[in-house]
Amino acid sequence: xxRLRNLADSKSFYDRVYQHDRYAQFTEMSDHxxxxxxxxxxxxxxxxxxxxxxxxSGRGAFQELVADYTGIDISQSVASHYNxxxxxxxxxxxxxxxxxxxxxxxxxxxxxxxxPQKALEEMRRVLKPGGLLYLHPAWHCRPWICExxxxxxxxxxxxxxxxxxxxxxxxxSLIVRSALALPVRLWRIVTYRFRQSSIPLxxxxxxxxxxxxxxxxxxACCALDPLDVIQWFRxxxxxxxxxxSQLKSFLSRSEALIVRIxxxxxx
Numbered sequence: 001x002x003r004l005r006n007l008a009d010s011k012s013f014y015d016r017v018y019q020h021d022r023y024a025q026f027t028e029m030s031d032h033x034x035x036x037x038x039x040x041x042x043x044x045x046x047x048x049x050x051x052x053x054x055x056x057s058g059r060g061a062f063q064e065l066v067a068d069y070t071g072i073d074i075s076q077s078v079a080s081h082y083n084x085x086x087x088x089x090x091x092x093x094x095x096x097x098x099x100x101x102x103x104x105x106x107x108x109x110x111x112x113x114x115x116p117q118k119a120l121e122e123m124r125r126v127l128k129p130g131g132l133l134y135l136h137p138a139w140h141c142r143p144w145i146c147e148x149x150x151x152x153x154x155x156x157x158x159x160x161x162x163x164x165x166x167x168x169x170x171x172x173s174l175i176v177r178s179a180l181a182l183p184v185r186l187w188r189i190v191t192y193r194f195r196q197s198s199i200p201l202x203x204x205x206x207x208x209x210x211x212x213x214x215x216x217x218x219x220a221c222c223a224l225d226p227l228d229v230i231q232w233f234r235x236x237x238x239x240x241x242x243x244x245s246q247l248k249s250f251l252s253r254s255e256a257l258i259v260r261i262x263x264x265x266x267x
Contacts, residue, residue: 056109136256148214
């Protein structure tokens, strides 16, 4: 029941914010931070004429990058921005048949989905065996971002929030974040080696702000570590082409993942 409420709240939020310029607005496609990497991905894997799906496509900034493009977003209010096929729907229940697409990409979306594992399962399901997935969420979303603590004044914060705000330079420092994350990653790698089957996705649920939307990523529903997502795919027989070595996976930070789905199908 809680998931259904989150889904309804999410749809209402995105229908509202996409009607204004403040949210995810790019005057030109060239303004998007992922454009050059996505173009390189399409070029390197010769995807111009492949059947492509964008999950969480927003206003459709990337719809002209390939010939056979389909977009899907939870917001109905973006439909007028498309001249190619567009569907309104949730990433947790994609309205497409199994093995429908050669390529799926999703950019700064997975962190905004209440059940990111279900979304990944759906992306795998609609991809053909051997298909490619380009995944670039906002990794490591911080819980205090959802509360807008970095941009709010001290006078409007609770005592707990004031403590968090005063310690943000420490909390956000690379040294502290690494010191907290590396032992967890080591443990995940060790336990992964003893798995007997596919593993569940590890992530931290967050309380998304669908009211004020204080700042970028205030609408995040979960915090994701790329290593956990990499291992989730690997445990299903997929190949993470962007992070083939264990060392590169261990040291991953905020870059995109490129995954080739198992040729044995969506197991």
